[in-house]
Amino acid sequence: MAEYKLLLPSMGEGVMEATIITWLFNEGDHVKEDDSVVEIATDKVDSDVPTPVSGKIVKILKQKDEVAKVGEAIAILEIEGEGGNTASEEVKEEAPTSAPDSETLKTIEEPFNTGNAAVEFSGDLYLSPLVKSIAQQENISETELKSIKGSGLEGRITKEDILAYVNNRGSQPQTTPAVQQTVSTPQPAATTPVVTPISVSAGDEVIPMDRMRKIIAENMVKAKHIAPHVTSFIETDVTNVVKWRNKHKDLFEKREGEKLTFMPIFVKAIVKAIQDYPMINVSVNGDNIIKKKNINIGMATALPDGNLIVPVIKNADQLSLSGLAKAINDLAFRARNKKLRPEDTQGATYTISNVGSFGNLMGTPIIPQPQVAILAIGAIVKKPAVLETKDGDVIAIRQLMFMSHSYDHRVVDGSLGGMFLKHVHDYLQNWDLNTEI
Numbered sequence: 001m002a003e004y005k006l007l008l009p010s011m012g013e014g015v016m017e018a019t020i021i022t023w024l025f026n027e028g029d030h031v032k033e034d035d036s037v038v039e040i041a042t043d044k045v046d047s048d049v050p051t052p053v054s055g056k057i058v059k060i061l062k063q064k065d066e067v068a069k070v071g072e073a074i075a076i077l078e079i080e081g082e083g084g085n086t087a088s089e090e091v092k093e094e095a096p097t098s099a100p101d102s103e104t105l106k107t108i109e110e111p112f113n114t115g116n117a118a119v120e121f122s123g124d125l126y127l128s129p130l131v132k133s134i135a136q137q138e139n140i141s142e143t144e145l146k147s148i149k150g151s152g153l154e155g156r157i158t159k160e161d162i163l164a165y166v167n168n169r170g171s172q173p174q175t176t177p178a179v180q181q182t183v184s185t186p187q188p189a190a191t192t193p194v195v196t197p198i199s200v201s202a203g204d205e206v207i208p209m210d211r212m213r214k215i216i217a218e219n220m221v222k223a224k225h226i227a228p229h230v231t232s233f234i235e236t237d238v239t240n241v242v243k244w245r246n247k248h249k250d251l252f253e254k255r256e257g258e259k260l261t262f263m264p265i266f267v268k269a270i271v272k273a274i275q276d277y278p279m280i281n282v283s284v285n286g287d288n289i290i291k292k293k294n295i296n297i298g299m300a301t302a303l304p305d306g307n308l309i310v311p312v313i314k315n316a317d318q319l320s321l322s323g324l325a326k327a328i329n330d331l332a333f334r335a336r337n338k339k340l341r342p343e344d345t346q347g348a349t350y351t352i353s354n355v356g357s358f359g360n361l362m363g364t365p366i367i368p369q370p371q372v373a374i375l376a377i378g379a380i381v382k383k384p385a386v387l388e389t390k391d392g393d394v395i396a397i398r399q400l401m402f403m404s405h406s407y408d409h410r411v412v413d414g415s416l417g418g419m420f421l422k423h424v425h426d427y428l429q430n431w432d433l434n435t436e437i
Contacts, residue, residue, distance in 0.1 A: 001080065004053050005073040006037070015342050017069045018042045019211065020062050030056050031077070038074065041211055045309070045340045055079035134162050140169075151218060160222065212307045223369050227408040231364045232418050238380055239399040240431040241265055248437055256322065260437075263354065264324035266377055267297050269427035270352060271317045277420045281349050282411060283370040289411055298348030298368065299328060301335045302357070310368060311335050312348045321437045356380060362402040372412055375424065378402035401428075 008018060018040040025037050036048040037057070055077035062074040135145060140162070148165050150157040200206060209217065245260060252260040274281045274295055283290045295317040298310040311331035313319070319327060334340050350371060355363040356379035365376040378401050385398040403424065407417040 001078050004055060004077040004079045006051055006075040006077055008068045008070055008072050008074050010070050015042050017067050020064050020066050022064055023060060025057055027057050027060055045342055045345055046338050053079050131157050131162050138166050216308060220366050223366050226369055227367050229406050230409045231404050231406045232421050233404050234421050234425050236401050236403060236425045237398050237429050238401050240433055241428055242399045244431060244433050252437060258325055258329050260325055263328050264321050267316055267324050268321060269424045271295055272427050273420050273423040276423050280373050280420050282372055284411055292349040296347045296349045298351035300353035301332055304336060309335050311340055311344050362404045364404060365406050367406055367408055372408035374406050376404045
């Protein structure tokens with residue numbers, strides 16, 4: 001018999017560690033090749049880890065809620081054969097080192113400069129490989145790191161924590177406290193809000209946030225802090241869209257085995273408007289605007305547990321209506337069944353949120369970073385509306401829908417944000433009933 005070390009596999013670019021959610025087998029249990037043995041969570045998605053070999057789990061090395069690094073052993077299996085775990089050694093060679101690759105360092109989410117001095121850290125402070133690399137590149141001392149209040153599990157420093165520290169650190173004069181006291185220029189007040197303790201009365205229920213809710217909360221606060229939000233609204237007559245879908249949905253389902261929802265039509269209109277106004281499809285990196293070549297549409301999706309995830313339709317401009325329908329259905333299904341891969345939630349350049357699915361008329365969505373705009377679609381409601389005809393104005397029953405467009409006022413002015421929304425409106429309101437699918 002031989003021992004086999006089950007390693008945490010690579011889970012996509014920029015993902016350096018994962019938290020153990022639950023083990024699906026116990027020590028002493030026998031598992032077969034490709035059995036899912038443990039559920040894990042990253043800051044992107046939840047997934048499971050299969051075993052590449054059959055054997056018996058003799059020791060679990062990482063317990064529930066513990067964090068494992070990519071390439072680190074999380075369990076030991078007893079398998080048939082002799083010798084050491086050569087397979088795990090091969091995997092280790094492929095695992096990422098403590099420093100992220102050059103492409104990762106260039107992304108907008110990690111805009112730090114390369115330093116010259118190497119910084120060593122003691123074992124007293126837990127740092128993920130990515131956080132350690134950023135600290136070394138920025139020449140941040142261990143004393144500075146200990147002063148950073150981590151927002152991760154058990155107070156650990158996350159990528160966002162250290163990048164925020166780097167940004168604040170770079171904006172402040174590099175002087176000692178004694179010298180700072182001689183500066184006459186008033187310093188801005190601390191941006192960290194004072195948290196007022198909340199009293200808990202008898203009968204109140206205290207519900208701890210789960211891991212995903214903590215991530216959502218952190219991302220939403222960061223998004224509102226970074227981008228000054230402006231929201232424009234418009235009411236759209238989508239009667240032609242409703243008629244067209246009603247005409248084609250049964251035939252499409254029979255032909256493709258897929259449901260035809262309104263979402264592919266909305267995405268198609270958004271893609272056309274982005275092509276008309278490409279400066280909506282951008283990101284901000286300091287004083288630079290990054291104009292995106294690809295059009296990748298994020299699709300906010302509600303999960304059964306009430307949380308939210310945003311899978312991404314890659315290269316949406318290259319897909320037909322039929323292709324969009326299939327991609328949307330696939331992503332929504334896998335999102336609700338926890339089958340998304342980390343790459344399925346990365347790379348969005350613009351996002352759509354369907355608040356109408358909850359019966360809401362409109363909303364003011366928060367822009368996911370590093371994007372600069374998001375569109376919320378409201379419920380489609382039958383209403384009396386005034387129509388202009390060659391014989392004069394008439395009142396008719398129409399299918400009307402509100403859309404709300406939130407955009408980052410740093411780079412998207414009211415004219416651009418408003419014209420983009422108007423073009424989405426025009427594409428939907430003037431939908432051709434002869435459109436093929």
